[in-house]
Amino acid sequence: MAAVLEISGLRKTYRGRRGEVRHALDGFDMRVEAGQVHGFLGPNGSGKTTTLRTLLGLVAPNGGRMAILGQPVPEQLPDVIRRVGAIVESPQFFPHFSATETLSLLARAGGVAPQRVPAVLDLVGLTDRAGDRVRTYSLGMRQRLAVASALLKEPELLILDEPANGLDPAGIREMRTLMRDLVASGTTVVLSSHILGEIQLICDSVTIIARGRRITAGPVAEVMAAHSGGGLRVRLEAVADLPAAETALIRAAETPPAPSAETTPDPSAETPVTVHRQADHLLVHGVDQPAWVTRTLAAADLYVSELSPVTVDLEDVFLELTGGDETGAGR
Ligand SMILES: Nc1ncnc2c1ncn2[C@@H]1O[C@H](COP(=O)(O)OP(=O)(O)O)[C@@H](O)[C@H]1O
Ligand SMILES: [Mg+2]
Structure with a gap:
């Protein structure tokens, strides 16, 4: 099956305050097949955002290879980026704009047909509130508006960095429904999280990262079974x-x-x-x-x-594999 996303041996180093080298990514590998929701799971500071920013050409890597939809990046990024929707920083919206106004503005700026605006509002379930100002929205609704903005150009691959952050269980369930709908319509979704429960609830497969390295990957059920013994x-x-x-x-x-x-x-x-x-x-x-x-x-x-x-959940596997590490790549 075709890989929508392939990363091998990705390295990114930062200089610390005293000039010491810190490996944010230390030979990281990842592979995402088409037609699924893939969870990108790791503790805070493990390198998730750095990986996603590197993929999108926002950070220059120090080594390794990456491909999106079969095209090597960053070389082919100008071509392939049209087929990718991404939310890596939590987007800020004008609080006095409605969802419709926000998306219409973005559609015009991005050369997207205006008919696409009601379509994405419908996809994320915001149609009923589309005329209300964004400042009246719940966090979950803002997240869905962000997803709607990333969906304007009908991406084949949607990349979301911690989309469920701060959502309550109902918001996470909404997110799950939305992700399932997107996959059913042919989009591949990669979403990062540092929270196991979310990945377990939302994703088909998972890559677990710790200290800038992949520690395991595979279908969620398989990853859990492999460690339940x-x-x-x-x-x-x-x-x-x-x-x-x-x-x-x-x-x-x-x-x-x-x-x-x-x-x-x-x-x-x-x-x-x-x-x-x-x-x-x-x-x-x-x-x-x-x-x-x-x-x-x-x-x-x-x-x-x-x-x-003994029921093993992803959290147990995660703790076992990362040793409960929350400190990340500060070596
Ligand atoms: N711009 C930067 N300068 C220096 N260090 C950074 C920078 N961005 C990230 N890091 C470091 O790289 C590591 C990985 O960070 P990040 O990718 O944000 O992790 P995650 O998204 O998994 O929480 C952390 O140790 C972080 O402190
Ligand atoms: Mg992050």
Whole structure:
């Protein structure tokens, strides 16, 4: 499938106040396929805005290669930029203008047909309020107006830097609906965020950046699955039995597969069974069939009161991969 966006080995260094070199981007890679909402996720200061500004020719990189819609940039930017809509800095609008006036002005300045204004207002769901002054708009409505302005030229690729920043849950849901509509109409969307929940709610796939480097990428579900390890939480009727249960599970996992397939851990599983004892439960990883846990423990006269998959959300993966790093590239 064609990549709408390709970045490889992107580097950007800044000089700190004492002349020291700071790597905002340190060999960053990213690939976005057509027809999806791609989340660009990373802690504050990890290099998201620098990446997007570099893509749009607003910052000169120190190395690496980039292509938008198959065209190398910044070389082909003058050609390709017509096909890209972007909001990288939060745009300021004249508070006394209505949405219609704002967009008409932008359309005229950008050589866009005036009929496009009601069309984008409709796309972002602002038609009802299009005649009201922008200063009466909620933050969510202003964000949608910003998206509308980026959609005027019918971009194939829409780039939004932290579009959900400051939005309440209802605003984020609106944003999600809008993104889905855009993808359905053939636009590819890249949106950055430092907040997991937003990416999880809105995006199909994700690139996670920390300290100017890609640390993982892929479909949201796959990224989460790859880091969930199929963990199970096991509680027993008696907490005092946890050590015995731990021993029984480890011993059973080490025993060569019994003839009955039902009672063995999945032999194809590459990860060995591991057991971690917590205060009031066990965390068991590497087991393909949860029933194996119940049977193994029952065989040792230990009775399970809860057996549930450990749900991993993107936040856990993010913390695991970034080590909870919020300081970014200050090296
Ligand atoms: N103009 C600049 N001058 C110096 N350092 C910068 C500049 N812009 C960004 N940085 C640094 O580059 C790193 C990445 O910043 P940024 O791309 O804004 O991260 P994010 O958007 O992920 O929060 C940070 O350490 C930031 O301080
Ligand atoms: Mg930023």
